[in-house]
Amino acid sequence: LFTGIEVAAPIEVFHMNKLYLDSTDPNKVNLTIGAYRTEEAKPWVLPVVREAEKKLAVDDSQNHEYLPVLGFEPFCKAAVSLVLGADNAAIKEGRAIGVQCLSGTGSLRAAAEFLGRVLNYKTAYMSKPTWGNHNLIFQNAGFTTVSAYRYWDAANRKVDIDGLLADLEAVPLKSVVVLHGCAHNPTGMDPTQDQWKAICEVVKKKQLMTLFDIAYQGFASGDPDQDAWAIRYFVSQGVEMIIAQSFAKNFGLYNERVGNLTIVVNDPSVLAGLQSQMSLIIRANWSNPPSHGAKIVHMVLTDPTMKQDWFDAIKTMSSRIKDMRAKLRAKLEELKTPGNWEHVTKQIGMFSYTGLTPEQVDYLVKKHKVFLLKDGRISVCGLNSKNVDYVAIAIDDAVKN
Ligand code: PLP
Ligand code: LMR
Numbered sequence: 001l002f003t004g005i006e007v008a009a010p011i012e013v014f015h016m017n018k019l020y021l022d023s024t025d026p027n028k029v030n031l032t033i034g035a036y037r038t039e040e041a042k043p044w045v046l047p048v049v050r051e052a053e054k055k056l057a058v059d060d061s062q063n064h065e066y067l068p069v070l071g072f073e074p075f076c077k078a079a080v081s082l083v084l085g086a087d088n089a090a091i092k093e094g095r096a097i098g099v100q101c102l103s104g105t106g107s108l109r110a111a112a113e114f115l116g117r118v119l120n121y122k123t124a125y126m127s128k129p130t131w132g133n134h135n136l137i138f139q140n141a142g143f144t145t146v147s148a149y150r151y152w153d154a155a156n157r158k159v160d161i162d163g164l165l166a167d168l169e170a171v172p173l174k175s176v177v178v179l180h181g182c183a184h185n186p187t188g189m190d191p192t193q194d195q196w197k198a199i200c201e202v203v204k205k206k207q208l209m210t211l212f213d214i215a216y217q218g219f220a221s222g223d224p225d226q227d228a229w230a231i232r233y234f235v236s237q238g239v240e241m242i243i244a245q246s247f248a249k250n251f252g253l254y255n256e257r258v259g260n261l262t263i264v265v266n267d268p269s270v271l272a273g274l275q276s277q278m279s280l281i282i283r284a285n286w287s288n289p290p291s292h293g294a295k296i297v298h299m300v301l302t303d304p305t306m307k308q309d310w311f312d313a314i315k316t317m318s319s320r321i322k323d324m325r326a327k328l329r330a331k332l333e334e335l336k337t338p339g340n341w342e343h344v345t346k347q348i349g350m351f352s353y354t355g356l357t358p359e360q361v362d363y364l365v366k367k368h369k370v371f372l373l374k375d376g377r378i379s380v381c382g383l384n385s386k387n388v389d390y391v392a393i394a395i396d397d398a399v400k401n
Contacts, residue, residue, distance in 0.1 A: 012373060013132060020371040028369040029387050031378035034185065034350045035254055036317050039384045044317070046252045048309035052296040062295070067288045069279045071100020071260075075294040078301040079245055079260035083181075083214060083228050090235050094268045099278055100289045103259040104215045104246025105133060110281050111211055111242045111261055112141035115176055118277045121209060124176040125168070127151035129375060131185045134178060134213075149177070152187050157343040157355065159187075161195045168202045177203065181214030181243070182227040183349025186377040190220060190348065196230045200237050210239055215246040218314040219321070220348045224250070240265050247297050249350065250314060256293030317381075321350065324383040328352075331392035337399050352378050360398040368394035 016032040076098025090096040101107035115121040128148035150163030247258040356376035
């Protein structure tokens with residue numbers, strides 16, 4: 001019954017992470033996975049998350065009953081407020097709801113299935129390049145056309161805004177467009193505010209179904225409010241949308257699978273149908289979401305002191321990443337590594353799209369045990385003051401050879 005199953009290609013990011021873990025080289029460096037690391041190259045439990053966990057552990061009113069299908073409502077409300085801003089008109093007018101899902105991935109999957117099954121969308125457009133999982137999620141959700149709009153101008157290492165706008169202008173009617181809310185993965189470059197305004201114009205003109213994916217709120221600027229600017233601008237322009245939020249990175253809750261879908265509509269009377277259909281999608285997928293992480297996020301976002309501690313933790317993470325960008329660039333410039341390395345500090349969020357070729361990446365992995373993705377993406381979180389010079393010297397060697 002199980003004969004003939006083809007062995008699929010490995011999932012690159014996890015495969016490279018495993019090669020790093022398996023390496024016995026004492027100098028090995030892990031620049032693969034987008035997960036925060038401290039100066040000591042260790043995962044970081046945010047102090048405010050630890051505090052929330054302790055409070056929950058001694059709270060005898062907590063239990064392990066099922067959550068409702070659409071999740072822990074107070075968490076959903078807090079997540080909606082975080083992305084839209086508590087005073088957003090869409091919230092005040094009852095036009096925005098939240099649905100708890102399994103981190104960013106589950107949120108995207110539920111959104112894709114909902115758009116496909118309930119609203120009959122079959123065509124979706126992602127940025128080129130995009131996060132490795134986007135295409136697979138939409139294909140598996142039954143979309144027959146999963147295509148791309150231009151995003152990256154590799155020669156000038158900036159957003160190809162003319163290509164992007166032209167491609168969105170040309171997409172067929174009834175298409176979904178996936179936009180990265182901030183800190184674009186993998187390029188680390190977001191549109192400017194003026195460019196977002198131009199994108200919004202096309203979205204409105206073509207009546208595209210907008211799906212914002214925001215997995216790094218706080219990591220672009222260090223300020224979660226500022227990082228939601230594009231989404232809030234689109235909402236202010238009357239654009240209806242779905243927003244997939246992940247709390248993996250900005251709360252360091254990677255394995256707790258905390259996510260939320262925020263849905264913004266213009267006519268609140270559609271919400272009853274929407275929620276009932278979304279319930280069926282979720283019922284058939286995971287029935288109801290896990291509770292622990294959602295309780296933590298809810299507690300932190302609704303307690304002003306804890307929320308401030310969270311802002312501070314985000315600042316700690318984003319500042320360390322920024323510092324590492326500066327150190328990497330400075331060392332490459334000191335070594336006179338051929339090429340221009342300005343983009344390393346211009347790019348934002350967790351990643352730098354280095355521009356290294358697949359051959360150079362291969363060389364870095366094999367010769368220096370510096371692990372990164374084939375497209376040249378590095379997770380800047382993997383750098384620290386002990387390994388940044390080693391990585392720069394390795395890159396220098398790879399570029400000169
Ligand atoms: N969207 C983007 C752009 C990502 O980089 C990620 C990666 O973590 C996700 C969504 C969702 O991740 P998770 O399912 O771990 O929340
Ligand atoms: C990454 O891009 O490295 C992370 O978002 C992890 C993942 O799931 O791909």
